[in-house]
Amino acid sequence: MKKNSAAPEIVLYGDETLRQMSTPVEEITPELKEFIAAMFKTLRQVKGIGLSAPQVGVNKRFFILDLTSASFEFDEIVMINPEIISTEGEQCGEEGCLSFPGLYLEITRPERVVCRYFDVDGNENEVEAEGLFARAILHETDHLNGKLYIDYLAPAEREMISGKLKKIKVSA
Numbered sequence: 248m249k250k251n252s253a254a255p256e257i258v259l260y261g262d263e264t265l266r267q268m269s270t271p272v273e274e275i276t277p278e279l280k281e282f283i284a285a286m287f288k289t290l291r292q293v294k295g296i297g298l299s300a301p302q303v304g305v306n307k308r309f310f311i312l313d314l315t316s317a318s319f320e321f322d323e324i325v326m327i328n329p330e331i332i333s334t335e336g337e338q339c340g341e342e343g344c345l346s347f348p349g350l351y352l353e354i355t356r357p358e359r360v361v362c363r364y365f366d367v368d369g370n371e372n373e374v375e376a377e378g379l380f381a382r383a384i385l386h387e388t389d390h391l392n393g394k395l396y397i398d399y400l401a402p403a404e405r406e407m408i409s410g411k412l413k414k415i416k417v418s419a
């Protein structure tokens with residue numbers, strides 16, 4: 248990870264990084280903290296809700312969320328080595344992904360989630376999230392496992408968006 252405070256660029260669908268299994272963060276270094284701060288710059292620039300490390304080309308297990316617009320208990324949150332402890336219920340809603348510009352899909356996910364993670368100071372925390380907060384945690388945790396929201400689509404649905412996917416891939 249190079250020491251660079253410039254906002255890292257988001258990689259798009261088709262980039263290999265998005266399909267790889269990310270490895271745990273072993274140490275929270277000043278460089279990592281700096282990189283995370285830079286990721287927040289990127290996230291704010293694109294007015295996004297969540298951004299995972301693989302989406303900026305780093306296959307490490309962490310992501311950031313900015314829920315300012317939705318006024319949750321947490322505005323900005325960093326989750327390092329997150330672990331989904333339990334899920335409950337079901338929600339269906341429109342979901343986007345910064346690695347798929349302009350592609351919004353109806354995705355069904357659990358309504359509630361309990362997630363254990365480390366914050367940037369190395370403290371272990373547990374959060375109980377619901378609604379959009381839960382959806383964001385699950386979406387970003389999937390990224391750490393090389394899983395993308397399009398993987399939830401049935402083959403016929405996937406076929407319907409194949410043209411859009413090709414366009415995103417070409418521009419990558």
Ligand SMILES: [Zn+2]
Pocket residue numbers: 343344345346386390
């Ligand atoms: Zn995403």
